[in-house]
Structures are given as structure tokens and as C-alpha cells.
Amino acid sequence: MSKIGTKIILVTGACGQIGSELTLALRAQYGGDNVVATGHRTEPDPELRDSGPFAFIDVSRRETIESVVDRYGVDTIYHMAAILSATGEQKPQLAWDVNINGLYNVLEVARERQMVRLFCPSSIAAFGPETPRDNTPQETILRPKTMYGVTKVAGELLCDYYFHRFGLDVRGVRYPGIISSETLPGGGTTDYAVEIFYEATKHGRYTCFLREDTVLPMMYMPDCIKATIDLMDADLAQLKHHSDFNLAAFSFSPVELVAEIQKHIPDFVCEYEPDFRQEIADSWPRTIDDSAAREEWGWEPDYDLPAMVADMLEKLGQRHAEGRL
Numbered sequence: 450m451s452k453i454g455t456k457i458i459l460v461t462g463a464c465g466q467i468g469s470e471l472t473l474a475l476r477a478q479y480g481g482d483n484v485v486a487t488g489h490r491t492e493p494d495p496e497l498r499d500s501g502p503f504a505f506i507d508v509s510r511r512e513t514i515e516s517v518v519d520r521y522g523v524d525t526i527y528h529m530a531a532i533l534s535a536t537g538e539q540k541p542q543l544a545w546d547v548n549i550n551g552l553y554n555v556l557e558v559a560r561e562r563q564m565v566r567l568f569c570p571s572s573i574a575a576f577g578p579e580t581p582r583d584n585t586p587q588e589t590i591l592r593p594k595t596m597y598g599v600t601k602v603a604g605e606l607l608c609d610y611y612f613h614r615f616g617l618d619v620r621g622v623r624y625p626g627i628i629s630s631e632t633l634p635g636g637g638t639t640d641y642a643v644e645i646f647y648e649a650t651k652h653g654r655y656t657c658f659l660r661e662d663t664v665l666p667m668m669y670m671p672d673c674i675k676a677t678i679d680l681m682d683a684d685l686a687q688l689k690h691h692s693d694f695n696l697a698a699f700s701f702s703p704v705e706l707v708a709e710i711q712k713h714i715p716d717f718v719c720e721y722e723p724d725f726r727q728e729i730a731d732s733w734p735r736t737i738d739d740s741a742a743r744e745e746w747g748w749e750p751d752y753d754l755p756a757m758v759a760d761m762l763e764k765l766g767q768r769h770a771e772g773r774l
């Protein structure tokens with residue numbers, strides 16, 4: 450049950466790449482019992498399972514969300530469950546169902562219960578080949594060519610509709626590719642930038658599914674968590690945007706990332722075999738103008754490319770040495 454004056458948070462997609470680290474960060478801030486982690490099918494890892502409540506929900510079945518929300522008295526949701534770009538091209542119907550019907554269910558549950566706040570991420574996938582690719586503006590052409598991108602644009606519009614029409618305080622950012630050392634991503638086009646660290650650490654070589662010169666916007670997980678929590682904590686009166694903030698940290702191509710890794714592992718070898726994900730990457734921006742996020746809620750990243758690479762290799766190297774990779 451909700452305790453008077455205490456925020457009760459639910460995280461969907463809590464076993465995923467961002468959800469798993471976000472849940473632990475929220476539990477550290479608000480207390481383990483006040484953050485309900487939910488997943489679809491994946492069993493939570495021991496740290497997630499033992500640090501607070503966990504429940505299974507299927508976001509495309511509204512009653513499964515309602516029963517967990519009502520059981521715990523949830524008043525704030527971080528809706529991280531989604532099908533990403535590459536899986537979305539292989540299973541477009543599933544992407545629509547999870548990303549659109551799932552979001553609609555979450556919005557309706559939140560509206561009916563007059564929740565305090567809801568976070569729903571968008572992505573650089575909201576942009577398309579007609580969007581300016583360098584320093585992509587906050588307000589620009591949104592004509593994505595992937596199903597994932599279509600659901601992200603529709604999701605941004607739907608979230609803003611709920612804000613203006615029903616007064617539901619929905620917030621979101623357009624995440625770039627996220628690089629992390631704890632939970633592997635799944636089904637995205639930017640996943641190479643995580644896989645490469647595991648392969649470099651374990652085997653000293655990697656075959657990249659994007660061309661070596663494909664520049665994409667990226668961000669390290671600590672900055673991703675900081676941005677997510679800071680936007681949710683921001684003063685509503687300062688926000689002119691709500692669900693569609695551009696967000697940036699740094700951009701690089703695979704060959705630039707390889708060169709940075711080679712500063713730590715000189716023998717590391719990378720080969721390139723572009724597949725269907727190349728076309729997706731070619732439709733996304735290279736660099737992002739995130740001045741609205743900086744002005745409206747003080748966004749500023751802590752990590753650049755060299756700092757991120759050093760930290761990733763230190764963390765994975767330690768796990769490898771302990772036989773835990």
C-alpha cells in the first residue's frame with residue numbers, strides 16, 4: 450500500500466539494459482521497498498530480486514499493470530519496456546503492440562489513477578533520413594523509416610497529448626545509444642558499442658555489424674541514469690518541452706571507438722561486416738543539439754569517449770579476471 454507522503458515507483462522493463470541499473474539507482478534514492486521492479490519474462494538477477502519487490506507484467510495486457518499498480522499503490526512510473534530498432538524491423542507487429550499498445554495501457558492506468566508523474570523514453574530513432582544529421586535540432590523533421598522510430602514519434606505525440614489534454618505529467622528524452630557494463634542490450638542498432646567491449650576483454654577481437662565510418666550519438670550509462678532521474682526531478686514550471694528532449698553526450702564511429710580501445714588493449718582487432726542494421730544507422734543523426742535539455746533542466750554529461758572507454762574496460766576487465774564475464 451502507498452505510504453502517505455512517500456513516492457511509490459514502478460519500473461517496467463526492469464530486467465533490461467537501462468531498466469536494471471535505473472531500478473537500483475531509484476532504490477538507492479527512494480528505498481528498496483518503494484520501487485517495484487517489473488519484467489515480462491526474464492527472471493531478475495539476484496541483486497534486482499533481493500533489493501525490493503519484483504512482479505511480472507505484460508504491458509500489452511492492461512490488467513497485469515493494474516493489478517501491480519493497485520497492489521503497491523504506485524503513483525510514479527518509469528516505463529522502460531520496449532522493442533528496439535533491430536528487433537522491431539524483424540517483428541514490426543510485436544514492436545507496435547509493445548511500444549504503442551503497451552504505452553497506451555500505461556498512460557491510461559496512470560490517467561485513471563491520477564498519478565504524479567510518468568517517464569517514457571523516446572530515441573534518436575524518432576529522426577529519419579530527411580532530418581539534418583549534424584547537430585540535429587530539437588524541433589525538426591520526424592519521418593523515421595523503422596517501425597521502432599514510428600512508435601517513438603507516435604509515443605512522443607501521445608505523451609504530450611496526455612499532458613495537455615489530461616494534465617498527466619509525462620516526461621521523456623530521446624536517448625542516444627547507451628553503453629553499459631552491467632546488463633547487455635538486446636535488439637538495438639547501437640548494441641555493437643557494448644558488445645565490442647565484452648569481445649575485446651574476452652577474446653581480443655570483434656566483428657562489427659556496422660561500417661567503420663558510421664558515426665552515431667552515444668552516452669555512458671551513469672549519464673543516462675542521471676539524465677532520467679534529473680528530468681523526473683525537474684521543476685515542471687521550468688519545462689517548455691515534455692516528452693521529446695534531445696539528449697547528447699558524445700558521438701563516434703566504430704573505427705574511432707576501436708582506436709580508443711586499442712590505447713588500453715593494443716592487440717585488439719576489429720573487422721567489419723555490415724548487415725541490415727547499417728541501413729537503420731544510416732537513417733539516424735550523427736550529432737545532436739541538446740540545448741533545450743541544458744536550458745530547461747540543467748542537463749550536462751559527465752563522461753566523454755576516453756573516460757567511458759577507460760571505465761568500461763576497468764569494470765569488464767575486473768569481472769573477467771574474477772571469472773564473472
Ligand code: AKB
Pocket residue numbers: 533534535571572573574597624625626627636637638639640
Ligand atoms: C537502438 O539501437 O535501437 C536503441 C536506440 C538508439 O534507441 N539503442
